[in-house]
Amino acid sequence: MKIAVLGTGMVGRALADRFSTLGHDVVIGTRHVEETLARTEPDWLGNVPFAQWQQTHPAVRLVSFADAGPHGEVVVNATQGASSLAALEAVGSANLAGKVLLDAALPLDMSQGMPPLLSVVNTDSLGEQIQRAFPEARVVKSLNTMLADVMVDPGSIPGHHNVFLAGEDTGAKETVTVLLREFGWPQEAILDLGGIRAARATEMYSPLLFAVSAALETYDFNVAIARK
Amino acid sequence: MKIAVLGTGMVGRALADRFSTLGHDVVIGTRHVEETLARTEPDWLGNVPFAQWQQTHPAVRLVSFADAGPHGEVVVNATQGASSLAALEAVGSANLAGKVLLDAALPLDMSQGMPPLLSVVNTDSLGEQIQRAFPEARVVKSLNTMLADVMVDPGSIPGHHNVFLAGEDTGAKETVTVLLREFGWPQEAILDLGGIRAARATEMYSPLLFAVSAALETYDFNVAIARK
Numbered sequence: 001m002k003i004a005v006l007g008t009g010m011v012g013r014a015l016a017d018r019f020s021t022l023g024h025d026v027v028i029g030t031r032h033v034e035e036t037l038a039r040t041e042p043d044w045l046g047n048v049p050f051a052q053w054q055q056t057h058p059a060v061r062l063v064s065f066a067d068a069g070p071h072g073e074v075v076v077n078a079t080q081g082a083s084s085l086a087a088l089e090a091v092g093s094a095n096l097a098g099k100v101l102l103d104a105a106l107p108l109d110m111s112q113g114m115p116p117l118l119s120v121v122n123t124d125s126l127g128e129q130i131q132r133a134f135p136e137a138r139v140v141k142s143l144n145t146m147l148a149d150v151m152v153d154p155g156s157i158p159g160h161h162n163v164f165l166a167g168e169d170t171g172a173k174e175t176v177t178v179l180l181r182e183f184g185w186p187q188e189a190i191l192d193l194g195g196i197r198a199a200r201a202t203e204m205y206s207p208l209l210f211a212v213s214a215a216l217e218t219y220d221f222n223v224a225i226a227r228k
Numbered sequence: 229m230k231i232a233v234l235g236t237g238m239v240g241r242a243l244a245d246r247f248s249t250l251g252h253d254v255v256i257g258t259r260h261v262e263e264t265l266a267r268t269e270p271d272w273l274g275n276v277p278f279a280q281w282q283q284t285h286p287a288v289r290l291v292s293f294a295d296a297g298p299h300g301e302v303v304v305n306a307t308q309g310a311s312s313l314a315a316l317e318a319v320g321s322a323n324l325a326g327k328v329l330l331d332a333a334l335p336l337d338m339s340q341g342m343p344p345l346l347s348v349v350n351t352d353s354l355g356e357q358i359q360r361a362f363p364e365a366r367v368v369k370s371l372n373t374m375l376a377d378v379m380v381d382p383g384s385i386p387g388h389h390n391v392f393l394a395g396e397d398t399g400a401k402e403t404v405t406v407l408l409r410e411f412g413w414p415q416e417a418i419l420d421l422g423g424i425r426a427a428r429a430t431e432m433y434s435p436l437l438f439a440v441s442a443a444l445e446t447y448d449f450n451v452a453i454a455r456k
Contacts, residue, residue, distance in 0.1 A: 122350065156456065201435040207432045215420060218455075220456040225440055226389035226450050228446075228449070
């Protein structure tokens with residue numbers, strides 16, 4: 001499948017790498033290709049410069065957001081939440097129309113330091129904003145409740161744990177489910193929460209994600225729903 | 229131990245019943261004792277009128293908020309979040325000074341119907357509001373991430389699942405931990421998230437609680453943190 005991953009950070013790299021390893025035809029989209037390749041310092045999270053990452057992932061091509069749009073049969077939003085709408089605008093609404101748009105981003109507001117606040121919350125969500133801004137895209141909010149390593153390798157956390165789906169389009173959720181299964185998510189771990197409004201629920205879980213990670217001093221965990 | 233449970237709803241009844249069964253000396257506080265006893269209809273959640281519940285729980289005495297304060301060595305806030313500060317004001321700050329105040333409430337805003345919104349969120353929380361309003365109370369936010377039946381009978385959900393603590397006072401969290409252990413919570417299930425700010429994290433989990441319950445059509449579940 002032709003997949004366009006938007007965002008060159010930790011999440012975008014992890015998803016692009018995994019999709020590519022699974023045999024998909026993957027591009028990573030960025031705002032300015034030359035600027036992204038010119039960086040020589042690790043980012044604030046300690047990730048190596050993209051050009052260095054690119055050397056070990058030659059199958060993943062770096063392209064502009066505008067060029068990512070036509071490539072992707074599925075478009076994955078792995079940009080920072082604060083710049084997601086601008087990134088998708090650069091991809092172009094015509095390039096998103098009718099396509100599955102997997103939104104894995106969190107609307108984190110780091111302006112007050114850690115733990116982050118949310119820039120949209122309670123009465124709205126980033127997932128809903130994206131669906132409203134691109135009404136012809138088939139938005140599925142998913143994967144935004146865990147760190148990148150867990151997204152693409154759920155088996156790294158033993159036992160039962162969950163990944164959530166929210167979106168209006170049943171077929172789009174089926175496509176995302178197929179991709180999640182390829183990542184290794186068992187069918188029973190994939191919990192469909194209904195329409196895109198449920199993006200609020202999974203985005204608003206993120207303060208608990210950060211609080212638990214601070215308490216456990218690790219991000220090697222995931223949320224699970226334990227049932228009777 | 230002398231325990232004052234504030235709130236005559238589902239959570240207050242479940243906690244009072246369980247504490248009483250465990251041998252504690254329990255009162256339930258309400259705004260107007262006569263009004264509470266005069267009700268003859270089930271509440272909007274289908275709970276039987278309090279007077280009827282009282283007949284099967286004679287050891288639990290119904291008192292005014294003002295009378296609940298002096299009784300409680302531990303005070304439990306099981307009121308609706310929208311009226312929690314008023315209820316605690318009626319208990320009186322002098323009656324809360326130095327005491328463990330277990331806050332199990334959620335600041336739900338039902339004005340838009342289901343699922344509820346939160347009336348305080350993101351940059352503040354009900355737990356923090358209570359601690360600020362009653363600085364001499366030793367506030368511990370806990371139990372607010374599950375339905376009442378699970379709070380008092382964690383063994384009803386098989387396997388590993390969690391209950392969280394947030395609060396500034398280590399001794400108060402130890403007291404709450406003792407009570408949770410009496411309810412049947414294993415030590416390893418009790419996850420201390422640090423100071424009272426983490427009340428935001430557990431209160432903001434509630435949209436996911438409601439979304440999961442809508443998807444599964446049950447409240448018989450709890451959140452678990454699955455670890456490596």
